Amino acid sequence: MAKYFDNAATTIISKKALEAYNNISLNYFANPSANHSLGQECKSVLEENRLIIANLLKVTPNTIYFTSGGTESNSIILSSLLWSKSPGEIIIGKTEHSSILNFERILSEKGYKVITLNAPNGFISKELLKKKLTNKTRMVVIQTVNNVTGSINDIENLVKVVRDKEKEIGRKIYFHTDAVQALTKIDLDLNKFDIDSASFSAHKFHGPRGIGFLYSKNPNVQPLSRGGGQERGLRAGTENLAAIVAMRVALEEYLFFKNDNVIEINKYVRENLKPQIISPNSNVSPFIINFSVSPFPSEVFTRMLNDEGFIVSSGSACSNNVKNKGENVLIAMNIKPNVAKSSVRISFNKNTDINDAISLVKKINSLYDTLIR
Known part of the structure; x- marks a missing residue:
């Protein structure tokens, strides 16, 4: 699964x-x-x-x-x-x-x-x-x-x-x-x-x-x-x-379910992910991490992850304009357009398994290394 x-x-x-x-x-x-x-x-x-x-x-x-x-x-x-x-x-x-x-x-x-x-x-x-x-x-x-x-x-x-x-x-x-x-x-x-x-x-x-x-x-x-x-x-x-x-x-x-597990996962991902992290370091929800695989299009990278059994997104699922999902939001944050076009979002829930997160990071790093060679 x-x-x-x-x-x-x-x-x-x-x-x-x-x-x-x-x-x-x-x-x-x-x-x-x-x-x-x-x-x-x-x-x-x-x-x-x-x-x-x-x-x-x-x-x-x-x-x-x-x-x-x-x-x-x-x-x-x-x-x-x-x-x-x-x-x-x-x-x-x-x-x-x-x-x-x-x-x-x-x-x-x-x-x-x-x-x-x-x-x-x-x-x-x-x-x-x-x-x-x-x-x-x-x-x-x-x-x-x-x-x-x-x-x-x-x-x-x-x-x-x-x-x-x-x-x-x-x-x-x-x-x-x-x-x-x-x-x-x-x-x-x-x-x-x-x-x-x-x-x-x-x-x-x-x-x-x-x-x-x-x-x-x-x-x-x-x-x-x-x-x-x-x-x-x-x-x-x-x-x-x-x-x-x-x-x-x-x-x-x-509502009162502690976020300790998600905070631990977020910390691990931030410390071990090779691509550039776009999400701010502080005053940020531990449930969302956005990163860039520039110069590669985010849609290509998300499909590669999907083929490997990892479901992530290239932006907000509430927009059916796939090309610009999340991109305009990032540009409004003063993110460079080439970085915004390569953005990938991973998001957790309170039951996310840290071992699954570790596997995800390893796969992201492996695919990214392959692409930039």
């Missing part, structure tokens, strides 16, 4: 989460909006799991909205801007996930001035953000953990810069963060961050695909779709109860 090192794209569902999914699918299959007894039981299970997730994150249940995942959660927040009668400016990091970056054209067409920030070495600086904030700024969107390199932004202090600007101009500036690669992987205190909203996706922490949630303190966020008024009117459509419960089970299982 191939050894899997593409966990930033998706993780295998945990056995406990899968068991929960199957149990709910068979025993609590009714529509939670139905008035009959089984429907009301399902509604009770739904709200119970919302409460558990909220308690795990130390927030109130009315700030948790179930969605299909990170992309939809991001889209809800950004599309909500389209309802504004007085468009202003929105600040977005150039290294954001494609579900954020692809809104730039739409927002521009609706009258917003979209300001994108470079992120040298993967980080948005407080100084740059402060410089770009104006009395016309309506929203700031900066991801917590970058999905290509693993760099961790200092969200807490970036939010403080925005809050100081609010006091200066006497008006609210909305701060949203894509935290999909953060939950269960780094310390995440939503209250301490003082953000307005954050997006999460279950399949990044061993839950099922197609389910996630939006944390939002603002009850006036506009829905992306219209329908039966589920999720307090923010997200229409019958709730996927089995997936929600499975997500909760996975979150309980991995």
Whole structure:
């Protein structure tokens, strides 16, 4: 069986989460909006799991909205801007996930001035953000953990810069963060961050695909779709109860699961990998390492590894533009284009076997040595 090192794209569902999914699918299959007894039981299970997730994150249940995942959660927040009668400016990091970056054209067409920030070495600086904030700024969107390199932004202090600007101009500036690669992987205190909203996706922490949630303190966020008024009117459509419960089970299982194994693996890879490592040395998630096999194309190298039984990626799996997967993100980090075009991402989960990681490093080094001869 191939050894899997593409966990930033998706993780295998945990056995406990899968068991929960199957149990709910068979025993609590009714529509939670139905008035009959089984429907009301399902509604009770739904709200119970919302409460558990909220308690795990130390927030109130009315700030948790179930969605299909990170992309939809991001889209809800950004599309909500389209309802504004007085468009202003929105600040977005150039290294954001494609579900954020692809809104730039739409927002521009609706009258917003979209300001994108470079992120040298993967980080948005407080100084740059402060410089770009104006009395016309309506929203700031900066991801917590970058999905290509693993760099961790200092969200807490970036939010403080925005809050100081609010006091200066006497008006609210909305701060949203894509935290999909953060939950269960780094310390995440939503209250301490003082953000307005954050997006999460279950399949990044061993839950099922197609389910996630939006944390939002603002009850006036506009829905992306219209329908039966589920999720307090923010997200229409019958709730996927089995997936929600499975997500909760996975979150309980991995939120407090120590990262010692991953940290050890990350350290070994960094100390023994021959190709140039692109990911920063500090303030970085231990779950992601990006490296360059320059001058060789990343697609060639990933195929070679695949043929040898190792699954890695050449960029973000959330973009179907294979040629530019992760490349534009790296260029926004001031990585040279030839290095960016040769980037390979390996990503771990909390159950990754260090012996598999050792085998991967040996194979990478062997193939790289063969190519550069």
